[in-house]
Amino acid sequence: MEKPTLPKGTRDFGPATMAKRQFIFDNIRKVFQAYGFQPLETPAMENLSTLTGKYGEEGDQLLFKILNSGDFLKDVDNQKLEARNSKLVTPAISEKGLRYDLTVPFARYVVMNRHEIGFPFKRYQIQPVWRADRPQKGRYREFYQCDADVVGTNSLLCEAEIILMIKEVFGRIGINDYTIKINHRGVLNGIADVIGATGNETPMFVAIDKLDKIGEEKVKEELRTKDFTEKSLTSLFEILNVKGSNRNKLAFLFSKFEGTRSGQKGLHDLEEVFELLESYGTDDNHVEFDIALARGLSYYTGCIFEVKINNVSIGSVSGGGRYDNLTQAFGDKENLSGVGFSFGVDRIYDAMEELGLFPKDAQISSKVLLCHFDEASLRYGLSVLSKLRAAGIASEIYPDQAKLKKQLDFANKKMIPYTIVIGSDEMNSGVLPFKNMGTGEQEKLEIEKIIERIRSQA
RNA sequence: GUGGAUGUAGCUCAGUUGGUUAGAGCAUCAGAUUGUGAUUCUGAGGGUCGCGGGUUCGAGUCCCGUCUUUCACCCCA
Numbered sequence: 115m116e117k118p119t120l121p122k123g124t125r126d127f128g129p130a131t132m133a134k135r136q137f138i139f140d141n142i143r144k145v146f147q148a149y150g151f152q153p154l155e156t157p158a159m160e161n162l163s164t165l166t167g168k169y170g171e172e173g174d175q176l177l178f179k180i181l182n183s184g185d186f187l188k189d190v191d192n193q194k195l196e197a198r199n200s201k202l203v204t205p206a207i208s209e210k211g212l213r214y215d216l217t218v219p220f221a222r223y224v225v226m227n228r229h230e231i232g233f234p235f236k237r238y239q240i241q242p243v244w245r246a247d248r249p250q251k252g253r254y255r256e257f258y259q260c261d262a263d264v265v266g267t268n269s270l271l272c273e274a275e276i277i278l279m280i281k282e283v284f285g286r287i288g289i290n291d292y293t294i295k296i297n298h299r300g301v302l303n304g305i306a307d308v309i310g311a312t313g314n315e316t317p318m319f320v321a322i323d324k325l326d327k328i329g330e331e332k333v334k335e336e337l338r339t340k341d342f343t344e345k346s347l348t349s350l351f352e353i354l355n356v357k358g359s360n361r362n363k364l365a366f367l368f369s370k371f372e373g374t375r376s377g378q379k380g381l382h383d384l385e386e387v388f389e390l391l392e393s394y395g396t397d398d399n400h401v402e403f404d405i406a407l408a409r410g411l412s413y414y415t416g417c418i419f420e421v422k423i424n425n426v427s428i429g430s431v432s433g434g435g436r437y438d439n440l441t442q443a444f445g446d447k448e449n450l451s452g453v454g455f456s457f458g459v460d461r462i463y464d465a466m467e468e469l470g471l472f473p474k475d476a477q478i479s480s481k482v483l484l485c486h487f488d489e490a491s492l493r494y495g496l497s498v499l500s501k502l503r504a505a506g507i508a509s510e511i512y513p514d515q516a517k518l519k520k521q522l523d524f525a526n527k528k529m530i531p532y533t534i535v536i537g538s539d540e541m542n543s544g545v546l547p548f549k550n551m552g553t554g555e556q557e558k559l560e561i562e563k564i565i566e567r568i569r570s571q572a
Numbered sequence: 573g574u575g576g577a578u579g580u581a582g583c584u585c586a587g588u589u590g591g592u593u594a595g596a597g598c599a600u601c602a603g604a605u606u607g608u609g610a611u612u613c614u615g616a617g618g619g620u621c622g623c624g625g626g627u628u629c630g631a632g633u634c635c636c637g638u639c640u641u642u643c644a645c646c647c648c649a
Contacts, residue, residue, distance in 0.1 A: 119639095119640070122640080122641085170647095172646080172647055172648090173647085173648090175573080176647085176648085215649090243649085245648080245649090247647080247648075248573080248574095248646095249641090249642085250642070250643065250644075251642080251643070251644095252649080253647095253648070253649080254649090257649065258649090259649065320647090409647095409648080428649095429648075429649075430648080430649065431649070432649075433648090433649065456649065457649080458648095458649030459649085460649075461649055462649090485607095485608085487607065517606095518607060518608055518609080519605085519608075519609060520609095521608090521609085522608060522609035522610085523609055523610080524609095525609075525610095526609060526610055533608085533609085535607070535608065537607055538607095539607085547607095547608085549608075549609090551609070551610075552610095554608095554609085554610085556608080
């Protein structure tokens with residue numbers, strides 16, 4: 115008999131892990147709802163036609179494809195089969211795939227349900243996504259995203275509120291040392307214009323995004339192989355090396371971007387986002403205008419975000435941005451603008467674990483375990499159990515006849531904080547030994563008193 | 573997709589230039605203790621050394637393949 119294993123890059127989550135994960139999920143959900151977002155769920159699988167072409171060529175390769183049902187090879191063209199080229203055969207044998215993110219299924223949903231959606235439409239979605247990637251630290255093949263998107267408005271309030279929500283979620287779960295990086299596609303295009311790299315943007319974006327990781331020299335090296343001139347590299351780094359406050363960077367770039375329309379647009383957007391934050395009564399703490407931030411899916415057109423937790427070896431834990439043309443990909447005639455972002459719970463979990471930020475009492479368990487000596491005391495215990503549960507106190511009774519030691523060990527293992535041992539004395543008197551497993555103290559009380567005691571501590 | 577590391581008890585890991593019956597801690601179970609655990613003591617169970625092949629008188633140890641996990645690159649939450 116072979117030992118069972120899990121598919122590469124997937125994990126089980128036991129009770130201890132789930133308690134911590136739910137702590138994160140609960141807080142994200144509360145914040146999303148507090149900002150007026152409504153829940154949405156979409157199927158794990160989508161038609162491949164909805165998924166392909168939305169994430170670039172790399173993304174298409176990372177899609178998990180689902181084999182058609184039935185005798186899926188029967189009608190496949192012989193020539194295609196003999197060519198032994200999977201790209202030719204795939205469309206014939208697979209028409210469904212697992213979702214790669216939540217944004218594209220959301221756009222599909224919006225296009226399909228336009229008649230009943232009121233705009234601007236704000237939805238949140240917390241579901242797993244799948245990527246056929248090679249797993250490594252902080253990277254899984256199945257992981258959860260928590261998306262909040264607004265579609266149908268160009269207002270930069272949305273961008274500002276994204277920053278507010280990130281701050282609020284991190285505040286709630288106890289992460290204090292983090293950076294929200296913000297940039298704008300227009301700024302990136304502006305840079306390309308100014309240094310004379312128009313039409314050659316993509317290699318530039320890919321290279322400068324790695325700046326803080328590999329350094330200036332390596333970025334230059336990479337760009338030289340892409341035929342960037344020394345002159346363009348000099349003016350590029352004149353821009354990228356601007357230091358100082360967000361305001362200073364904006365002012366510097368305004369002077370640089372006088373001739374570029376998209377650059378000016380980007381700067382004005384960013385400026386307004388910072389001003390809005392002030393009107394909300396907050397500041398740009400944790401927020402950094404990062405001119406080199408170029409990461410993000412190909413469909414972003416406006417502001418782009420990325421959040422990093424400082425001093426951990428985990429990549430970004432959240433990202434997002436504005437996309438103007440997403441619904442057009444599904445044949446939408448109108449130009450619906452959307453903006454959204456996503457928390458990566460699995461990475462947030464890894465980071466919090468690394469930093470030791472989880473509260474100790476995150477375990478989900480019963481408050482009370484009832485112990486007993488025989489059939490009669492077990493029966494008596496059931497009535498006590500019902501009273502505890504009716505009072506809203508999570509509780510359970512040891513289901514088998516067992517030595518008291520075993521029953522108390524069980525309580526310890528499950529981190530149940532209180533026990534009540536029931537025997538013939540207790541059945542006669544109705545006075546029960548209420549024991550605190552942490553301190554070892556025990557008090558003889560009637561059940562009503564015990565309930566009061568537990569409630570007063572919760 | 574490219575390159576490196578890894579795999580020994582349920583868990584974390586020892587295991588010498590290849591040499592007899594593969595060890596420890598933790599965990600589990602039983603007892604010391606007929607109604608009070610988490611600290612103590614005693615004992616017990618638990619392994620096709622990832623899988624397949626090869627070299628050798630002999631392989632946990634060396635070689636090849638394969639799978640797993642993991643790290644980096646590409647890309648990304």
